[in-house]
Amino acid sequence: MGNHKIIKLIAGFFFLAVVCLSIVFIRSDASTFLFHYFKDPSHVGSVLPSSSAVSKEMTRELKKNRPPYRILEVGAGTGVITEAISEFLQPEDLFDVVEIDPEFCQLIESKLPNHPQRKVHCLSVTQWHPDYKYDVIISTLPFNSLTPEVVHEVLDAYSRLIVPHGQLSYIEYMGLPGIKKIFLQGGDLEEFLAREREIAEFQKSCCCDRRTVCIWRNFPPTYVHRFRLISQNNPKKSI
Ligand SMILES: C[S@@+](CC[C@H](N)C(=O)[O-])C[C@H]1O[C@@H](n2cnc3c(N)ncnc32)[C@H](O)[C@@H]1O
Numbered sequence: 556m557g558n559h560k561i562i563k564l565i566a567g568f569f570f571l572a573v574v575c576l577s578i579v580f581i582r583s584d585a586s587t588f589l590f591h592y593f594k595d596p597s598h599v600g601s602v603l604p605s606s607s608a609v610s611k612e613m614t615r616e617l618k619k620n621r622p623p624y625r626i627l628e629v630g631a632g633t634g635v636i637t638e639a640i641s642e643f644l645q646p647e648d649l650f651d652v653v654e655i656d657p658e659f660c661q662l663i664e665s666k667l668p669n670h671p672q673r674k675v676h677c678l679s680v681t682q683w684h685p686d687y688k689y690d691v692i693i694s695t696l697p698f699n700s701l702t703p704e705v706v707h708e709v710l711d712a713y714s715r716l717i718v719p720h721g722q723l724s725y726i727e728y729m730g731l732p733g734i735k736k737i738f739l740q741g742g743d744l745e746e747f748l749a750r751e752r753e754i755a756e757f758q759k760s761c762c763c764d765r766r767t768v769c770i771w772r773n774f775p776p777t778y779v780h781r782f783r784l785i786s787q788n789n790p791k792k793s794i
Pocket residue numbers: 598599600601603604605629630631632633634635636653654655656659678679680681695696697709
């Protein structure tokens with residue numbers, strides 16, 4: 556069998572696996588998500604929405620006894636994590652959701668019950684300039700599939716938007732970067748390394764108190780990274 560046929564066969568199996576998985580997780584959210592992935596893979600970054608295990612880990616900080624928070628969710632998709640955050644809101648919290656895709660924004664507005672403290676803003680987080688900062692940022696942006704320039708802009712936005720010592724949580728799909736790296740060459744490999752550098756530099760320059768948890772109950776399995784940030788717009792302080 557020629558190389559061409561093997562590649563076609565693997566692609567066919569992959570497609571079948573994705574379709575079967577969507578049927579297994581048969582929720583209209585899963586199929587909406589899959590559809591959006593094929594429409595815009597780099598922004599959506601995954602074929603299925605996050606699992607309840609991921610949203611549980613991402614919202615862990617909100618369940619504690621705590622003062623009122625300003626919370627920002629970036630990249631809401633079909634609203635799995637938006638819904639979980641909404642459940643843990645306390646009366647004086649403020650909750651902003653920033654999502655770039657207008658169809659996802661509409662879906663969240665129509666699907667989730669109204670919540671007086673939650674507002675959905677339909678734009679890129681890099682364009683979001685509120686006149687306050689956030690205590691917690693919860694991001695499910697797919698850094699692995701964004702260009703290094705966009706990763707740089709997004710991380711800049713997080714530093715600008717967070718209070719000193721605020722908490723940032725974000726996801727990283729497990730294994731994918733390592734596997735991808737093996738097959739990349741030339742410009743693609745350079746782009747990949749530039750993206751990794753952006754993230755490493757960001758972590759070095761403005762974060763401390765780092766924690767990473769592996770979540771296997773997700774497709775694909777994912778890391779949830781949690782950092783306490785020292786905002787770049789504020790002088791560095793030790794905690
Ligand atoms: C991996 S999906 C996560 C969706 C959902 N939070 C979940 O966990 O299932 C990433 C989401 O980020 C959104 N997104 C991508 N780039 C963005 C940006 N620059 N600003 C805001 N949202 C963005 C995509 O439209 C998509 O809904």
